[in-house]
Amino acid sequence: MGRLKSGQAGKKFLAVTGLFAMGAMLLLPIFVALPALAGGGAPAAGGPPPDVVAAQEAEGVEGEEVKVEIGRDVYYKTEGPVIGAPAPKTADTEEFYPRYNFESRVLLWVANQQHLYYGSFVLAVPIFCMCIEFAGLVSKDKAMAKKYDQLAYDFIKISLTAYSLTAILGGILIFTFLTLYPAFFGYLSSIFRPVMHIYALMFVAESGTLYIYYYGWDKMKDGLLKWLHASMSVVLNVIGTVLMFLANSWIGFMMSPAGVDEQGRYLGNIWHVIHTALWNPLNVHRILGNMAFGGGVVAAYAAYRFLSAKNDEERAHYDWMGYIAMALGVAFLIPLPFAGYWLMREVYAYRQQMGITLMGGLLAWLFIIQATMIGILFLTTNYYLWQALGRMTGGERFQRYIKYFVFILVVGLLVFITPHTIVMTPAELKAMGGQQHPVLGNYGVMSAKNGGINAIIMTTIASFIWYQRGNRVPAVKWAKFGNIFLITFFVVAHLNNIWVACYGYFIPANVRIGLSVPQVAGTLSCLFFGSALNLAMLKQSRELGPIRWGQIAPRSQYALIMLATAFTWMMGLMGYIRSSVRLFWHVNEIMRDNSPWAYTHTIGFGANVISFNVLFFWITILFVFWLGALGAKKAPVPATQPVPGAAPQPATGH
Amino acid sequence: MTWLKLVEGYMPMQMISELAGSILVFALVNWALNRSGMGIPKFWAGVGVWIYIQLYLKYRIYPPIPFSVRAIYGTVSACGIFMWVSGSEGEWQEFKRPVLNVMDGISGFHRGMRTVALIVIPLALGGFAYNSFLPSFEEPIELRTVHPAPPATTKVHGKTFVLQVVENPYRVNNEGKYDQAYTDARIVEQAMGRLMKDVNNPDYNPWDPNAEGYIKYVREGGEIFFQNCHFCHGDNLNGRGLWAYAFNPIPANFTDAGTIAQLQETFVFWRVSKGGIGLPGEGFPWASVMPPWEQHLTVDEIWKVVMFEYWHTGYYPRTWD
Numbered sequence: 001m002g003r004l005k006s007g008q009a010g011k012k013f014l015a016v017t018g019l020f021a022m023g024a025m026l027l028l029p030i031f032v033a034l035p036a037l038a039g040g041g042a043p044a045a046g047g048p049p050p051d052v053v054a055a056q057e058a059e060g061v062e063g064e065e066v067k068v069e070i071g072r073d074v075y076y077k078t079e080g081p082v083i084g085a086p087a088p089k090t091a092d093t094e095e096f097y098p099r100y101n102f103e104s105r106v107l108l109w110v111a112n113q114q115h116l117y118y119g120s121f122v123l124a125v126p127i128f129c130m131c132i133e134f135a136g137l138v139s140k141d142k143a144m145a146k147k148y149d150q151l152a153y154d155f156i157k158i159s160l161t162a163y164s165l166t167a168i169l170g171g172i173l174i175f176t177f178l179t180l181y182p183a184f185f186g187y188l189s190s191i192f193r194p195v196m197h198i199y200a201l202m203f204v205a206e207s208g209t210l211y212i213y214y215y216g217w218d219k220m221k222d223g224l225l226k227w228l229h230a231s232m233s234v235v236l237n238v239i240g241t242v243l244m245f246l247a248n249s250w251i252g253f254m255m256s257p258a259g260v261d262e263q264g265r266y267l268g269n270i271w272h273v274i275h276t277a278l279w280n281p282l283n284v285h286r287i288l289g290n291m292a293f294g295g296g297v298v299a300a301y302a303a304y305r306f307l308s309a310k311n312d313e314e315r316a317h318y319d320w321m322g323y324i325a326m327a328l329g330v331a332f333l334i335p336l337p338f339a340g341y342w343l344m345r346e347v348y349a350y351r352q353q354m355g356i357t358l359m360g361g362l363l364a365w366l367f368i369i370q371a372t373m374i375g376i377l378f379l380t381t382n383y384y385l386w387q388a389l390g391r392m393t394g395g396e397r398f399q400r401y402i403k404y405f406v407f408i409l410v411v412g413l414l415v416f417i418t419p420h421t422i423v424m425t426p427a428e429l430k431a432m433g434g435q436q437h438p439v440l441g442n443y444g445v446m447s448a449k450n451g452g453i454n455a456i457i458m459t460t461i462a463s464f465i466w467y468q469r470g471n472r473v474p475a476v477k478w479a480k481f482g483n484i485f486l487i488t489f490f491v492v493a494h495l496n497n498i499w500v501a502c503y504g505y506f507i508p509a510n511v512r513i514g515l516s517v518p519q520v521a522g523t524l525s526c527l528f529f530g531s532a533l534n535l536a537m538l539k540q541s542r543e544l545g546p547i548r549w550g551q552i553a554p555r556s557q558y559a560l561i562m563l564a565t566a567f568t569w570m571m572g573l574m575g576y577i578r579s580s581v582r583l584f585w586h587v588n589e590i591m592r593d594n595s596p597w598a599y600t601h602t603i604g605f606g607a608n609v610i611s612f613n614v615l616f617f618w619i620t621i622l623f624v625f626w627l628g629a630l631g632a633k634k635a636p637v638p639a640t641q642p643v644p645g646a647a648p649q650p651a652t653g654h
Numbered sequence: 655m656t657w658l659k660l661v662e663g664y665m666p667m668q669m670i671s672e673l674a675g676s677i678l679v680f681a682l683v684n685w686a687l688n689r690s691g692m693g694i695p696k697f698w699a700g701v702g703v704w705i706y707i708q709l710y711l712k713y714r715i716y717p718p719i720p721f722s723v724r725a726i727y728g729t730v731s732a733c734g735i736f737m738w739v740s741g742s743e744g745e746w747q748e749f750k751r752p753v754l755n756v757m758d759g760i761s762g763f764h765r766g767m768r769t770v771a772l773i774v775i776p777l778a779l780g781g782f783a784y785n786s787f788l789p790s791f792e793e794p795i796e797l798r799t800v801h802p803a804p805p806a807t808t809k810v811h812g813k814t815f816v817l818q819v820v821e822n823p824y825r826v827n828n829e830g831k832y833d834q835a836y837t838d839a840r841i842v843e844q845a846m847g848r849l850m851k852d853v854n855n856p857d858y859n860p861w862d863p864n865a866e867g868y869i870k871y872v873r874e875g876g877e878i879f880f881q882n883c884h885f886c887h888g889d890n891l892n893g894r895g896l897w898a899y900a901f902n903p904i905p906a907n908f909t910d911a912g913t914i915a916q917l918q919e920t921f922v923f924w925r926v927s928k929g930g931i932g933l934p935g936e937g938f939p940w941a942s943v944m945p946p947w948e949q950h951l952t953v954d955e956i957w958k959v960v961m962f963e964y965w966h967t968g969y970y971p972r973t974w975d
Contacts, residue, residue: 352818352918357803360916362936365797375730379737386741402741407677410734411670414727420912421800424720426793426902432717434893435800435903436910439715440723442666445912502667505911508838508970553743589806600936603797 016231071261074590076272084190084266087591088183096183097595104180105597106609109579111169111176113572113613114620117293118166119247120286120571121621123240124294125159126210128152128328130233137230149221151321156214158301161624163210167203181595184586191259191266191273192250199246206239244290245283252279255582256350257590264590277350281343288336289574293567295329300564301625303557306550316550322560323388329563330381334460334527337374337453338520347581351588358581360420365603366577368419371449373570375413378456380563382409385463387556392470393545408459408494416452420444442505450516451501454523458493461526465534471544474537482537489530493522568617572610580606660716669715676706696749700739707731722795798903801917802937810927810948810956817920822957824871825919834973837868837961844968848909860965868961875962878955882947891966903941908967915969922960922971 071082090096097104129152136148177185189196213232220229252274253259259273260266266273302322309315348355357363386402389395418440424432442448465486474482500519504512582588584598592598601609660668680703687693694702708731711724719727739749759765807816827833840858842848856864860873880889886905888895893907908914914922924932930942947956964971 351806352921353803353806356801356921357936360801361799361803364799372726379733383737383741386737390743396742396744399742399745403677403681403738406734406738406741407674409737410730411673413730415670417726417730418723421798422720423722423795423797425795428718428720429796430902432720433904434907434910435798436907436912437717437719437723438662438910439660439665439669440719441910441912445916448666505915506844508834508973553746555740555746 071263071265071267073259073267073269073272074262075256075258075277078267078269078272080267080269082261082265083268084260084264085187087187087260087264087587090183090592090594092594092596098180098182103597104595108173108176108180109576109609110613110616111173113575113610114617115166115169115173116575117568117571117613117617118162118169119244120290120293121297122159122163122166123244124290125155125162125298126213126233126236126240127291128294128298128325129156129159130230130237131328132324133230133233137226147320151324153217154321155298155325156217158298158624158628160210160214161627162621163207165620165624167207181586184591184593187264187587187591188250188253191253194270195246195249195274199243202239202243202246206236206243209236209239241287244286245279246274248282248286249274249276249279251578252276252282254585254587255354255578257587260590262590264587278343278346281339281346285336285339285343288332288339289571291332292329292336293571295325295327295332296560296564296567297621298325299329299560301325301628303560304622304625305629306557307554309550312550319391319550319552322557326381326384326560326563329567330460333377333381334457337457341516354581354588357583358577362583362600363577363581364421365419365423366573366606368417369603369607370570370573370577371417371453373566373573374453375416375456376566377563377570378460379409379413380559380566382460382463384556384559384563385467387553387559388467389470391548391550391552393548394473395470398466398470405459405463408455412452412455412459414452415443415448416456418443418448447501447504447512447515450504450519451497454497454519455494457523458490458497458526461523461530462490465530468531468534468538471547472538472541473544475540475542476537479537482533486530486533486537489533490526493526496522565614565618568614569610572613573607576606576610672714673707673710676710677703680706695752696739696745697752700735700749704728704732704735796939796941798939798941799936800912801921802934804921804924805934808924808927810923811953813953815920815923817918817924820920820923822919822923822961823954824868824875824957824961826868828867830867834970837965838970840869841965841970842968848966848968871958872962872965875958875960876966878951878959879962879966882950883959886944891963901943905944908963908969911969914963914967914971917972919960919964919971922963923956926956926960 069082070079072079088096100107132148132152132155136145136152139145139148209232213229213236216229216232220226253276256277257264258276259269259271299322302318302325306315306318306322309318344355344359347358359367382405386399389398420441421444422432422435422437422440429435436444443452473479476482497519500515504515507515580600582593583600584593585591586593680699684694684699708724708728711719711727738745740746755761756764756767756771759768804817806818807814809815821832823832825832825834825837827836840851842850850859852858854862856862856866857869859865860869860876862869865873879887879891884891884895885897886895886901887893887908888898888905891908892910893905895905898904906913926944927946927948929944929946930940932946933940933942951959
């Protein structure tokens with residue numbers, strides 16, 4: 001027995017060592033390529049540009065002290081040697097903006113968005129695979145372990161075809177940049193030269209790891225090899241995340257440039273160029289966004305397979321898959337508004353005018369549309385969970401209270417989406433007696449909106465708790481006390497939320513911003529403490545009956561498809577907002593966009609292009625789904641027997 | 655409903671409470687009717703609640719809510735009602751039954767209803783299409799940007815101000831140093847009207863002859879306001895001045911939580927200095943006739959009047975941490 005244990009420990013040690021070795025080798029290029037990591041503006045390893053060297057040689061200054069021009073970083077305010085060319089001053093000519101008889105910006109917009117959709121999907125799915133494969137590995141129940149393993153395999157299978165498409169779309173994107181915006185792309189690549197090479201190397205590493213991971217699934221299914229296989233998913237995700245961070249540095253630089261002087265000349269510190277004011281908030285926001293989006297797409301895949309299933313076994317499997325994907329997606333959706341809040345806060349801190357353009361000015365209405373989409377996501381999630389109660393014996397005892405939850409959700413959403421700038425005719429404006437409505441105007445500001453969204457999130461958490469209890473009744477001794485405590489906890493959290501939202505009108509703005517902390521704390525307490533308490537109560541529970549996987553109303557599956565579509569639409573919208581906030585700049589305040597398309601589109605036009613992108617993505621992803629089904633090697637594990645025990649818990653409860 | 659007033663200062667919560675109260679009453683009535691075996695069919699309950707919400711929004715809330723917002727509210731409430739009536743399979747079947755009964759024509763009455771529906775629905779759609787094609791003489795809707803983004807810098811009387819960092823030179827404490835907290839503590843109180851914290855104290859009452867420092871500058875700002883601004887913005891700063899109704903929209907209401915309370919002091923300084931004519935492109939349709947006050951006031955006078963507006967409304971300018 002002891003030998004067996006030491007053998008397992010040895011295997012785990014080997015697996016972990018292997019994991020770190022692989023990670024270290026793959027990250028090596030970054031450390032090699034960044035000699036001036038966070039340095040104080042040391043000159044680049046390559047020295048001055050060739051034209052400067054040639055000029056120096058012509059003047060016979062070899063060996064003499066060379067006069068180096070010093071520039072001042074526009075963001076970090078540090079000084080460094082000027083070693084790059086200034087940002088090109090473009091004009092509306094074919095030289096700078098070659099074009100077809102069509103708006104180049106829209107072509108770039110579509111290419112960029114499609115690449116992003118697929119990129120997000122293939123970055124998110126391996127993270128799910130990692131979680132699910134590990135869940136299978138540590139599961140003591142062999143049937144469950146096999147189901148988890150099958151599910152992780154199903155996930156990665158979907159992402160494999162999408163992966164090639166991502167690379168193809170990346171190529172199309174680069175060609176679009178090179179052919180339609182050569183001056184801008186030339187400048188960007190001159191700044192990010194080493195980063196782009198590392199990016200390409202990481203992409204190669206990602207591809208290699210992904211293929212070994214996928215094709216090695218059956219070969220590496222037992223013992224040490226299985227652990228190595230699971231470890232490989234960690235490496236895969238580390239590479240994927242670094243890839244995304246690097247790509248984010250480019251858009252971060254375009255929005256909030258650093259590492260260059262006022263003319264856009266590179267000052268030799270690549271870390272400053274990467275680590276701009278908005279890089280980290282963008283990184284966090286995008287990771288969470290990708291995860292939520294990936295969960296949504298996989299859930300839609302499962303819904304599609306559920307609706308087209310030919311027998312109960314398939315229906316049961318895809319019902320379960322849809323539930324897991326939805327739960328994972330929503331687990332990342334819940335913290336997403338907080339990450340978004342942080343990003344906006346940093347935007348305001350970076351440039352007030354950028355923040356006002358986004359939230360109060362030109363693009364404010366797009367944020368109302370975004371708020372609507374967020375509301376749809378949460379409402380749909382709740383709806384799915386209520387439908388899912390229907391497949392559990394005992395779930396019906398919660399359904400009679402749905403109307404009260406609906407009321408809180410609807411009121412929260414109405415407050416959340418009430419516009420500050422109301423669309424109206426001049427006659428309506430006159431009847432209203434001013435630009436601000438005395439009643440609804442109060443819903444249009446942040447204090448009320450924070451209250452609205454927190455009420456929605458807390459209600460969603462309560463729905464999750466309902467779902468966890470669907471077919472079970474707590475049997476711990478303190479169950480009655482626990483229930484009273486849990487209900488009181490949620491009621492107090494809601495009251496606190498409302499009170500803080502009202503109090504926010506009577507205090508200075510900087511204090512009001514701080515008030516979001518108790519609101520968020522209340523919501524997060526409901527999430528972590530409420531879920532933990534509920535799980536503790538369900539440790540000893542009486543089961544009212546099995547979960548009848550597959551026996552769920554088709555409406556629930558349409559809800560999953562809607563969830564995924566709303567994610568896709570919202571992602572397109574937010575990408576457009578983030579990009580268009582630069583207004584007429586390629587690189588904010590450094591390189592001006594002088595193309596004929598340097599204006600902000602109307603909301604209607606923007607919405608149409610976003611809808612086109614969403615439609616295009618879903619048509620192509622359906623093709624990917626179809627391909628995935630074509631190449632199916634493994635049949636789903638028979639699920640005639642219901643999953644033993646409880647429903648799989650959403651990730652939030654883990 | 656003049657007997658039941660919306661109380662200023664409490665209106666947003668009053669509206670939500672009234673809606674919550676009515677939904678609760680509906681639920682109780684429905685429960686009682688169900689108990690006595692006379693429950694309202696789900697279909698009619700859903701339709702009834704939706705109609706009630708629309709009527710409430712149209713006739714209870716004053717001033718009237720613009721159609722675009724009512725449309726948003728109507729759609730969201732319809733979604734909510736759908737979620738309610740289809741929350742469980744049993745309820746969904748119950749909700750659908752009257753519609754399916756009419757479509758299936760299970761009795762003479764239902765067949766009659768079906769015939770009426772088949773005639774009325776196309777006619778209604780045709781009427782809707784016809785109306786939307788009729789020439790309209792209504793003014794087009796406007797999507798006005800109330801707070802256009804300010805420039806990074808603005809030049810007033812030959813001096814450049816960086817709006818992100820510049821501070822009001824008169825927002826100072828007794829030592830003459832910029833002090834937001836000191837001045838915040840001396841603005842009027844907001845609860846149920848605007849009251850000075852201590853009328854007899856020269857530290858709080860700008861019109862006390864012994865007022866000094868910040869509070870004296872507030873008085874000077876007030877004098878400038880009443881000489882120049884109150885004709886439009888009103889003596890209570892609520893946008894209802896003597897000339898206000900000559901304009902559409904009427905001048906900004908500073909007592910509303912959505913105007914100066916949402917802005918940095920530097921934004922207001924820029925807006926006052928440059929007036930309607932200085933609005934940037936995104937301020938379209940530039941529906942502001944405010945004169946560029948830099949042509950009439952000095953920089954110091956503009957700072958003082960801005961400070962007075964915050965003092966008088968009891969709002970604090972937005973600041974960074």
